[in-house]
Amino acid sequence: MNPPLFGISGRSGQGKTTLIEALLPWFSARGLTVNVIKHSHHSIELEPPGKDSVRFRRAGAGEVLIASPYRYAIVKELNGAEERH
Numbered sequence: 001m002n003p004p005l006f007g008i009s010g011r012s013g014q015g016k017t018t019l020i021e022a023l024l025p026w027f028s029a030r031g032l033t034v035n036v037i038k039h040s041h042h043s044i045e046l047e048p049p050g051k052d053s054v055r056f057r058r059a060g061a062g063e064v065l066i067a068s069p070y071r072y073a074i075v076k077e078l079n080g081a082e083e084r085h
Helices: 016-029 052-059
Strands: 035-039 063-067 072-078 081-084
Touching: 016 052, 035 052, 052 063, 052 072
Parallel strands: 035 063
Antiparallel strands: 063 072, 072 081
16 A cells, blocks of 8 residues: 655745644654655755755654755654765
């Protein structure tokens, strides 16, 4: 059986990140690991302070994948250390 998959989309400033931040602890409290894919149209500076990728990990995402036409990055916490691909 494949794990459930769903997406959230919308224009900038409509609250997508805030909604995901609210949902991640809810899923985590139920023993679920949630991975987040964040699409970007721009070149990516990995982990700039206060950006969505940092917010998703702090909210409890197991991994965060950031993708653009130029590169992608997966950030996953491993025993308190960061692993970057």
